[in-house]
Amino acid sequence: MPDGSQRLEATFKCRKLSAYFGDRKIVREVDLDIADRKVTAFMGPSGCGKSTILRTLNRMHESAPDARVEGSVLFSGHELYARGVDPVDVRARIGMVFQKPNPFPKTIFDNVAFAPRLLGLARTRSDLERRVEEALVNVGLWTEVKDRLKDSALGLSGGQQQRLVIARAIAAEPAALLLDEPCSALDPASTARIEELIASLARRLSVVVVTHSLAQARRIADAIAFFHNGEMVEFGPPGQLFEAPSDPRVKDYLVGRTG
Amino acid sequence: MSRKSQRRRRFAERAFRAVATGALVFAAGMFLLLCAGIAALGAEAFLRHEARLEIALDAAVLGVSAQASAAELGTADFRAAVRRAVAEAAAPAADTVSEIELNALISPGAEFALADALSRNSGLLGRSITIDAPLSDAADRYLKESPDARGYARLSAAQQDVIAALKAKGRLSRAFNADFFASGDSSYPELAGVAAGFVGSMFSVGVAILIALPLGVATAVFLEEFAPKNALVDFLEININNLAAVPSIIFGLLGLVVFIIALGMPRSAPIVGGLVLALMTLPTIIIVTRSSLQALPSSLKEGALALGASKLDAVLNPLLPAAAPGIATGVIIGVARALGETAPLILIGMVAFVATPPLNPLEPSSALPVLVYLWAESPETAFAEKTAGAIILLLVLLIVLNGLAAAIRRRANVYRR
Structure with a gap:
């Protein structure tokens, strides 16, 4: 794994990537290139494997029992599934945010400080405080919580919690951020804030978002990968995918016949 | 038709509430009666005529x-x-x-x-x-x-x-009656005190916590997060659950055979009592720790793993702290049971007549519940009030322990909402 000393091209190259739960093949031989500092959206009907393929990108998939992966993922040119690569290191470099906000039952400060403490990023207390502030500023939460950093994170609203866990993820200084339907549990106003945040994050790191919402994908995505039954059936910029989809399954989905 | 069934359901709910309230009142009344009875008898143990x-x-x-x-x-x-x-x-x-x-x-x-x-x-x-x-x-x-x-x-x-x-x-x-708190046992009821039993109980329970808590939590974490899923581990799990139901006197027998006869540890000593109570408490601690860990949402562990935490990192923080209230409750239930345990201590010799409180866990000692047992079967009528006095002390200790558990839970709840 590359270290974080200099900014790398945070690109993913998936080749013949397959993922299983036991004998069930959830992702089927996917070839996919994800560009650096862009927002890539994964779409498709429920159960199409889009969340699973997202979880193969930081080796979270195999944390579930019976889960296994075949094929190859090159991240910045380094094979994530090479022998000797520790999934723990991969996850420290490629952050992940889940569908349901999952702040730890700790203070707001301790939530954001979790990764810097764990990974030993901060040398001093003031450095730690600076990192926490920076992460909270980046997600636009600082002015809302700066006076109650010592309060429980569980007292925040759903939208605030989701921005908090994004702050927690970027405090680990990842090169890429994977978001699994980050807005599906949020109201429209909170969704809009998260979308703005995703756009601003993409200026510094690669962002991959799983989403159900066509409108959201159209608003935020630089590229869209469309999945169906574990296969990637279409990949391209949103304009092309929405205006002239080449695959009939995508057309069905867009007009609401499936999904 | 539907109106009729609605009325019936309402009646069923009212009846259930009435029965439940009655049961609660009955239980509370019985408890008050018990407290009053013990207090009336035991209060005399704290006073004497001079x-x-x-x-x-x-x-x-x-x-x-x-x-x-x-x-x-x-x-x-x-x-x-x-x-x-x-x-x-x-x-x-x-x-x-x-x-x-x-x-x-x-x-x-x-x-x-x-x-x-x-x-x-x-x-x-x-x-x-x-x-x-x-x-x-x-x-x-x-x-x-x-x-x-x-x-x-x-x-x-x-x-x-x-x-x-x-x-x-x-x-x-x-x-x-300061002697009641400061003295050891005596064959003269007016001079007999709980000191030896109290100190012995504290030493025993202290040893038990020191051994059972880290061992129990570590075992639970291993079984829950690290152990492979196979027949051997399943067999182990079943046996741990069964151990929690083994009569405590069996643990006393085990302590006698293993610690005293085989390992040559001192008889009547709180260290052996503590070891036996630790064995007895261990299954309880393992079971409650496991269920507290299972009760946590999986998103907590995933969140930590996604930030680059190893499995052990995630267990130490945030899983164990989040599970701590449940673990503390279980530990205190186990400790309270150990504190009131008599049978296994009798088997390892803590039933001896001990006039001076032990200075360390290796010295011969008694235990509070054993004192209750000893005094209750003494012929002198004055021992009846001593028995009640010792029971009051035991109850006060248990209430303090439970208060502690409640305080820990409340403190942790600040972050659980």
């Missing part, structure tokens, strides 16, 4: 020479001096009383106090000192029981006259 006596330490009465050495003072007849002091104080009622009857009114504690005072200051010989001598158990019970219910008071008419005379002269007082 007689203010002016005792002449006359060499002739004591049967020693005027310049007696320490060794000679050891043979002095302090009882005679006490007897004389009582006879003088209660004169003339004491004239008709025999020596034996007089002896039976004042506790030997007075003689011990005199011997103690003389050994510290031999210059007292030939002078007189005033002490508050504890009454014997028979005299104490006689005074504590109401005049119309003195069925158990075994005082002769002449002894009753002496007590009445002492009372009339204002010599008798009700005092706090």
Whole structure:
């Protein structure tokens, strides 16, 4: 794994990537290139494997029992599934945010400080405080919580919690951020804030978002990968995918016949 | 039709509520009755009657020479001096009383106090000192029981006259019984105390927590997060669950065979008691730790793993802290059970008569519940109040423990909403 000393091209190259739960093949031989500092959206009907393929990108998939992966993922040119690569290191470099906000039952400060403490990023207390502030500023939460950093994170609203866990993820200084339907549990106003945040994050790191919402994908995505039954059936910029989809399954989905 | 079924359902709900409320009230009433009963009986254990006596330490009465050495003072007849002091104080009622009857009114504690005072200051010989001598158990019970219910008071008419005379002269007082807390066991009920049992229980439970808590939590974490899923682990799990249901006396037998006979550890010692209680508490701690960990949302662990935490990192933080309230509750339930456990301690010899509290877990000791057991089967009626007193102390300890558990839960709840 590359270290974080200099900014790398945070690109993913998936080749013949397959993922299983036991004998069930959830992702089927996917070839996919994800560009650096862009927002890539994964779409498709429920159960199409889009969340699973997202979880193969930081080796979270195999944390579930019976889960296994075949094929190859090159991240910045380094094979994530090479022998000797520790999934723990991969996850420290490629952050992940889940569908349901999952702040730890700790203070707001301790939530954001979790990764810097764990990974030993901060040398001093003031450095730690600076990192926490920076992460909270980046997600636009600082002015809302700066006076109650010592309060429980569980007292925040759903939208605030989701921005908090994004702050927690970027405090680990990842090169890429994977978001699994980050807005599906949020109201429209909170969704809009998260979308703005995703756009601003993409200026510094690669962002991959799983989403159900066509409108959201159209608003935020630089590229869209469309999945169906574990296969990637279409990949391209949103304009092309929405205006002239080449695959009939995508057309069905867009007009609401499936999904 | 639907209206009728609705009425029926409403009636069922009201009936259920009424029955449940009744059950609650009944349970609360029974509990209050128990508390009141124990408190009424046990409160007497904390008080005792004392007689203010002016005792002449006359060499002739004591049967020693005027310049007696320490060794000679050891043979002095302090009882005679006490007897004389009582006879003088209660004169003339004491004239008709025999020596034996007089002896039976004042506790030997007075003689011990005199011997103690003389050994510290031999210059007292030939002078007189005033002490508050504890009454014997028979005299104490006689005074504590109401005049119309003195069925158990075994005082002769002449002894009753002496007590009445002492009372009339204002010599008798009700005092706090410090011996009950400061002394070890004694065959004289008025001198018997819970100190040896209390200290022994604290040592035993301390050893048990020190061993069972880290071992139990670590075992639970291993089984929950790290152990492979196979037949051997399943077999282990079933056995751990079964261990929680094994009668505690079996653990006592195990302690006797393994720790005392095989490993040669000291008999009657709190360290062995603690080990046995640890074995007994271990399954409880393992089970509650596992269920507390299982009760956490999986998103907590995923969140930590996604930030680059290893499995062990995630367990140490945030999983164990989040599970801590549940674990603490379970540990305290286990400890409370261990604190009240008698049978296994009897098997490893902690049932011995222990007059001095142990200074460390290796010294012979008793335990609070064992004291209750010992005293409850003593023939002297005065031990009944001691038994109740020891039970009160045990209950207070349990309430403190439960309060602690509640406080831990409340503190943790700040972050759980």
